[in-house]
Each structure stands twice: as structure tokens, then as C-alpha cells.
Amino acid sequence: MEADDMAEGSDPDSDLEPEAAFALIGQEMRFAILRALWDAGDKGLTFSELREAVGNPDAGNFNYHLRRLLGPFVVKHETDGSPTYELTVAAGYVMGSIESGGYHRTERVGPVGIDGTCPDCGGGIEAVYEDDLACVRCLECDVRMFDFPLPAGAVAAYDPPDLPDLLDRWVRTTVRRVRANICPVCSGRLSGHLTDEDSDHPAKDITARYTCQQCARTVNGTVSAWLVEHPAVVQFWMNHAVDPLEHPLWSEMWRTSTDVRRLETDPLRVGVQFTLDGETLELVVDETVQVAEVRRP
Numbered sequence: 018m019e020a021d022d023m024a025e026g027s028d029p030d031s032d033l034e035p036e037a038a039f040a041l042i043g044q045e046m047r048f049a050i051l052r053a054l055w056d057a058g059d060k061g062l063t064f065s066e067l068r069e070a071v072g073n074p075d076a077g078n079f080n081y082h083l084r085r086l087l088g089p090f091v092v093k094h095e096t097d098g099s100p101t102y103e104l105t106v107a108a109g110y111v112m113g114s115i116e117s118g119g120y121h122r123t124e125r126v127g128p129v130g131i132d133g134t135c136p137d138c139g140g141g142i143e144a145v146y147e148d149d150l151a152c153v154r155c156l157e158c159d160v161r162m163f164d165f166p167l168p169a170g171a172v173a174a175y176d177p178p179d180l181p182d183l184l185d186r187w188v189r190t191t192v193r194r195v196r197a198n199i200c201p202v203c204s205g206r207l208s209g210h211l212t213d214e215d216s217d218h219p220a221k222d223i224t225a226r227y228t229c230q231q232c233a234r235t236v237n238g239t240v241s242a243w244l245v246e247h248p249a250v251v252q253f254w255m256n257h258a259v260d261p262l263e264h265p266l267w268s269e270m271w272r273t274s275t276d277v278r279r280l281e282t283d284p285l286r287v288g289v290q291f292t293l294d295g296e297t298l299e300l301v302v303d304e305t306v307q308v309a310e311v312r313r314p
């Protein structure tokens with residue numbers, strides 16, 4: 018083993034400013050190192066494998082650039098035998114974002130005709146993806162029933178007819194993540210609150226808004242939309258021999274079976290009701306969007 022097999026980070030504990038972090042990976046060899054580690058996946062690479070993967074550059078130069086990455090972007094594992102290098106979790110997100118296409122690809126998919134009708138005029142509906150947004154809209158009156166940002170790389174992985182199914186699964190996954198208080202953009206901590214000041218959703222005028230404590234972005238949805246994956250709701254559907262996964266979130270079943278009533282105004286507290294075959298399940302939701310009580314039929 019050569020002395021330069023022992024690349025060490027200068028100060029792995031020091032926080033990098035975002036600008037400095039991006040400047041760090043903007044250098045050609047450092048990006049090649051990250052790319053090689055991304056391609057290697059979970060098994061990582063030894064010092065010599067990594068050097069070979071980036072075209073066997075001069076050892077001193079290579080070692081210098083690898084050292085710069087250690088800490089924020091690359092982690093060194095000392096497990097049995099030769100140390101291996103892997104991407105940090107955060108670097109995995111950076112490389113995954115590049116892979117998901119946000120930086121180098123634009124896609125337009127559809128329109129794709131889908132089952133169902135417009136709640137406003139009864140017309141047919143279709144799904145389309147453009148400008149990073151997937152949407153379900155009416156063919157007749159142009160009402161947009163559903164709008165959701167989707168990375169181009171996710172869309173490119175499927176055939177156009179699969180767009181509606183992908184959109185449904187993507188939104189459900191986001192719902193779970195948000196309900197777990199994890200920001201879908203930066204993984205920071207979310208806090209939720211109910212508000213009725215928002216008129217974006219006139220049909221169900223209570224919005225549950227989640228705000229990220231790290232990146233300050235907000236994610237909004239009707240209060241009932243955030244509960245579609247709640248175990249009590251899933252169980253209720255299953256008890257009525259309905260598989261909720263077979264009904265996309267824009268489908269008539271969700272629309273016609275869901276209702277919201279105000280229980281208290283200060284602080285705001287609502288009952289979200291799901292009704293099937295004359296039976297009603299009600300979830301009492303408090304101002305922080307926590308389910309305070311489940312009232313089964």
C-alpha cells in the first residue's frame with residue numbers, strides 16, 4: 018500500500034457553505050470521482066479501483082481532489098482489508114437529482130386518455146406532462162383536477178400510457194413522506210398546520226399546509242388528501258371490499274366518498290369523513306394536522 022492510499026479529509030466536521038459545496042463538485046476530476054462512486058453503488062471502490070475508474074491520473078493530483086471531497090461528499094470505510102470509498106447519503110441525493118433529469122432533460126408526454134369524468138362538466142379526462150408538471154385535466158372545460166411536479170427522469174423511465182399510474186404512485190409516496198414530516202425537497206423537518214384562509218380548493222376549503230424548517234418551502238393539499246394512506250382509511254376501504262390502490266386519487270370514488278366538517282374554529286379542528294355503503298369513518302384532525310381521534314362506524 019502506498020502512502021497516498023490513505024487519503025484523509027482535511028476537516029470532515031466543518032460545515033460547507035452551499036456555494037462552496039457546489040464549487041467543489043464543479044471541478045472535472047472531482048465530478049468524475051463522484052460519478053465513478055455513483056456507478057459503483059453500495060459496494061464502493063478501493064483507492065486503486067477509484068483511481069483506475071477515473072482514468073489513472075497522476076497519484077498526487079488524484080489524491081488531492083479525493084481529499085477535498087472527503088467529508089461532505091465521500092465517506093471512507095475501514096472495514097476488513099483495503100479501505101473503500103462511497104458517496105455520502107447527501108452526495109447520493111445530488112447524483113440522483115442529476116440522474117433524475119432535472120438538470121439536463123425536458124420531456125413532454127401525452128396527452129393520455131384516462132377513465133373518469135370531470136367533476137365540473139362531466140366531460141372526459143386526460144393526463145399530460147409538460148414543463149415538469151404532471152396534470153389531470155378535463156377535455157371539455159380545461160379544469161385542472163390534479164397538478165403535481167414530477168422529475169423528468171421519473172417520467173422518462175415509463176411508456177406514455179403509464180403516466181397516470183406513475184403520477185398516482187408518485188403522489189401517494191409524497192403523501193407518506195410529508196405525513197412523516199420529511200420535506201420532499203430537502204429532507205428537512207416539516208411542521209403542519211390547518212388553514213381555511215386558502216381558496217385554492219373551494220370544494221373542500223380546509224387546507225393542510227406543511228412548512229419545511231430547513232428550506233422554508235410549503236406543501237399544500239386538502240386536508241382529506243393527506244389522509245388517503247392513513248391505516249384507518251385503508252382498512253375502511255378494505256372492509257368494504259374496495260382496494261384503494263385501484264382508485265387513482267383523482268377518481269370519482271375519492272371525490273364522492275370524502276367530506277370535511279369543521280368541529281372547532283379556534284384552534285381549527287375538523288372531522289374528515291369517508292363514507293361507503295351508508296357507513297362513515299371520521300378522522301378528527303387537529304390544527305397541527307395530527308389525527309387526534311378515529312371514529313369508526
Ligand SMILES: [Zn+2]
Nearest residue numbers: 135138155158
Ligand atoms: Zn370539465
Ligand SMILES: [Zn+2]
Nearest residue numbers: 200203229232
Ligand atoms: Zn425542505
